Amino acid sequence: MVLPSPLANQALTAFSSHRKIGRHHLAFYRAWLQGLDLKVAADRYLESGLDLRLARATLGWIQEALTMAARRYGKHALVRLLRLPLGPPPPETTIAATSAPSLEDFRAATDPDGFYSEAELTALYLDAHPQSHDKQARHRARLIARQLATLVWLEDLLATDPQPQDSVAAWFDDRLAARLILASIGTLGDLLERIRTHGYRWWVTVPRLGEKGATRLVAWLSQHASSLGNLPAQGHAPLRSIPATALMRPASTAIMPLESFVPPAAIDGSRGLNRSLGRCQIDAGNDYQAIQAWLRARALSPHTERAYRREAERLLLWAVLERGLALSSLTIDDVTAYRDWLGGLAQTPPERWTWRIAQAEWLAPRSTPRWSPSWRPFEGALSARSQVHAYTILKSLFEWLCKVRYLDSNPWEAVAARYTGTPSSPSFEVTHAFTRSHWRYLIGYLGTLPDNDAAHRMRFVIPFAYATGLRLAELVDARLGRLYSMPLKDELGVRWMLKVLGKGNRWRSVPMPAMVMDALRVYLTRRGLDPEPGANLPDAPLIAPLVARDSLEPLDPSTLYKAMRGFFKDAAHSLGQQGHLEDARKIELATTHWLRHTRGSHSAETMPINLIQRLLGHASVATTGIYTSTDEESLYRALDETVSAALRPNA
Numbered sequence: 294m295v296l297p298s299p300l301a302n303q304a305l306t307a308f309s310s311h312r313k314i315g316r317h318h319l320a321f322y323r324a325w326l327q328g329l330d331l332k333v334a335a336d337r338y339l340e341s342g343l344d345l346r347l348a349r350a351t352l353g354w355i356q357e358a359l360t361m362a363a364r365r366y367g368k369h370a371l372v373r374l375l376r377l378p379l380g381p382p383p384p385e386t387t388i389a390a391t392s393a394p395s396l397e398d399f400r401a402a403t404d405p406d407g408f409y410s411e412a413e414l415t416a417l418y419l420d421a422h423p424q425s426h427d428k429q430a431r432h433r434a435r436l437i438a439r440q441l442a443t444l445v446w447l448e449d450l451l452a453t454d455p456q457p458q459d460s461v462a463a464w465f466d467d468r469l470a471a472r473l474i475l476a477s478i479g480t481l482g483d484l485l486e487r488i489r490t491h492g493y494r495w496w497v498t499v500p501r502l503g504e505k506g507a508t509r510l511v512a513w514l515s516q517h518a519s520s521l522g523n524l525p526a527q528g529h530a531p532l533r534s535i536p537a538t539a540l541m542r543p544a545s546t547a548i549m550p551l552e553s554f555v556p557p558a559a560i561d562g563s564r565g566l567n568r569s570l571g572r573c574q575i576d577a578g579n580d581y582q583a584i585q586a587w588l589r590a591r592a593l594s595p596h597t598e599r600a601y602r603r604e605a606e607r608l609l610l611w612a613v614l615e616r617g618l619a620l621s622s623l624t625i626d627d628v629t630a631y632r633d634w635l636g637g638l639a640q641t642p643p644e645r646w647t648w649r650i651a652q653a654e655w656l657a658p659r660s661t662p663r664w665s666p667s668w669r670p671f672e673g674a675l676s677a678r679s680q681v682h683a684y685t686i687l688k689s690l691f692e693w694l695c696k697v698r699y700l701d702s703n704p705w706e707a708v709a710a711r712y713t714g715t716p717s718s719p720s721f722e723v724t725h726a727f728t729r730s731h732w733r734y735l736i737g738y739l740g741t742l743p744d745n746d747a748a749h750r751m752r753f754v755i756p757f758a759y760a761t762g763l764r765l766a767e768l769v770d771a772r773l774g775r776l777y778s779m780p781l782k783d784e785l786g787v788r789w790m791l792k793v794l795g796k797g798n799r800w801r802s803v804p805m806p807a808m809v810m811d812a813l814r815v816y817l818t819r820r821g822l823d824p825e826p827g828a829n830l831p832d833a834p835l836i837a838p839l840v841a842r843d844s845l846e847p848l849d850p851s852t853l854y855k856a857m858r859g860f861f862k863d864a865a866h867s868l869g870q871q872g873h874l875e876d877a878r879k880i881e882l883a884t885t886h887w888l889r890h891t892r893g894s895h896s897a898e899t900m901p902i903n904l905i906q907r908l909l910g911h912a913s914v915a916t917t918g919i920y921t922s923t924d925e926e927s928l929y930r931a932l933d934e935t936v937s938a939a940l941r942p943n944a
């Protein structure tokens with residue numbers, strides 16, 4: 294949750310008074326005292342690419358901190374010395390001492406352990422290099438020796454290594470710390486967790502912190518890995534450049550993604566109580582291998598595979614961790630308990646939750662990456678519809694395992710698909726759609742976005758998703774090579790169509806209106822591609838990642854989902870500032886699927902139901918009927934007019 298500015302300022306003020314000195318700070322300061330260019334010193338000891346103004350500000354802060362420390366310990370004579378950049382000796386001195394090393398180099402070679410006092414070391418230096426007996430040179434040597442000795446003394450007193458519990462304001466300048474605090478990153482531990490959870494693009498939620506600044510912060514954290522811990526690979530580079538194996542979490546028996554979950558050998562399914570005694574037709578010695586065989590055989594699309602894996606994963610984790618049983622040992626009582634457990638998860642008061650593992654242990658925010666330590670198999674309570682969906686998939690899984698003789702029987706056959714909650718009404722989808730006035734506002738708000746890559750992408754995505762009614766998975770799967778044109782029958786010109794691979798691995802063609810094609814051409818030009826779709830590689834996606842606009846890799850569905858949610862929230866915030874609070878609250882709730890429902894709802898005003906069914910890719914016309922069965926606004930207006938007339942005085 295974003296902190297209000299006054300609260301953030303209070304926190305920053307409190308933290309800033311405890312700014313800490315690190316060894317890298319003193320190394321930077323020592324280099325400056327010895328005459329190294331300030332920018333070079335900052336790049337070497339602070340952050341690579343640090344703004345020169347920030348380097349100067351850091352230098353001033355270090356000077357002040359060292360001065361206060363010297364005074365605090367009664368070393369008043371050292372205050373001026375610590376502010377005196379001696380740098381390299383003047384030319385005339387250099388000529389006189391051409392062959393003599395600097396006192397610093399002499400100290401490093403002769404006395405690395407600091408055995409000699411300042412006076413002793415100076416005497417040794419002059420004995421070894423009598424050509425440096427020049428009075429001015431001797432004076433400079435003594436001053437430099439005193440500076441170095443003072444810094445060594447202060448380092449032992451002040452310098453510390455950063456720790457996870459340290460505030461960000463203890464190590465970063467005030468402006469940067471304030472931005473991090475506003476993003477709910479108050480400590481270095483919070484910063485590490487944000488990077489581990491969100492990966493390379495963790496910085497997008499931090500105000501006024503770009504990719505370059507984030508890269509410097511990650512580099513700084515890596516320099517102090519000995520005290521802070523190592524960052525994962527996804528914190529250093531985009532996911533597309535990291536092998537999938539590097540993103541896997543270490544295998545463990547805990548609430549983990551399926552690919553990292555390792556049940557104890559006794560309950561891994563190799564000796565499951567429901568295992569078939571006949572010859573198994575799949576190469577599977579345990580439950581994990583059986584699930585993988587099912588996914589390979591039955592998941593015909595990436596979307597289906599994700600849905601199937603999710604439900605199998607949830608049941609396997611529950612069986613092992615909550616029930617202490619292998620998946621292949623579950624009985625009718627066990628699957629009945631799981632059905633009821635699903636219905637109560639995240640909607641049962643804690644005092645009435647009777648299961649071994651707390652509800653919160655199973656939950657994590659939406660779109661938490663699978664490689665994140667914060668990942669959990671559930672986002673919140675399951676709707677009645679989702680509960681039935683889970684039941685259907687799991688029943689199908691066990692049915693298939695019985696067919697291939699991995700299991701002896703299917704306990705789900707004896708369990709009814711009972712669910713908790715209220716079933717969705719037929720008009721549920723219609724309520725999750727934008728009105729005409731909302732849509733006009735959103736199109737207008739699109740035009741106010743700044744001139745950057747993200748805005749150009751959104752100016753295509755929103756009209757594209759609205760016009761076609763495509764599902765989220767269909768949007769990111771769309772390719773330029775699936776666009777085709779046909780001449781119009783009654784006039785000059787062409788109609789553009791897009792081939793779409795939808796649910797059930799079924800192909801359909803959807804129209805691409807002229808305005809959507811115009812938006813696509815502008816977007817392709819922005820990506821550095823040819824504005825004519827056919828002149829590009831056929832595998833190029835219609836919607837591309839921001840960091841690789843010409844890439845053939847499609848955009849991740851969760852990335853597009855979050856980008857569109859962000860657009861709706863920003864639009865809602867702007868509308869709320871105009872005083873339209875109720876409308877703003879509705880738009881703030883919108884997701885990508887709302888555009889699909891909006892297309893169905895708007896099409897129902899003018900199009901036959903069979904054409905809407907074809908456009909949206911519904912297997913049954915009954916599903917499409919939700920958009921045509923009711924017209925609440927017409928009913929409201931008719932009734933309101935009638936009642937108003939009846940209640941009017943002297944009617």
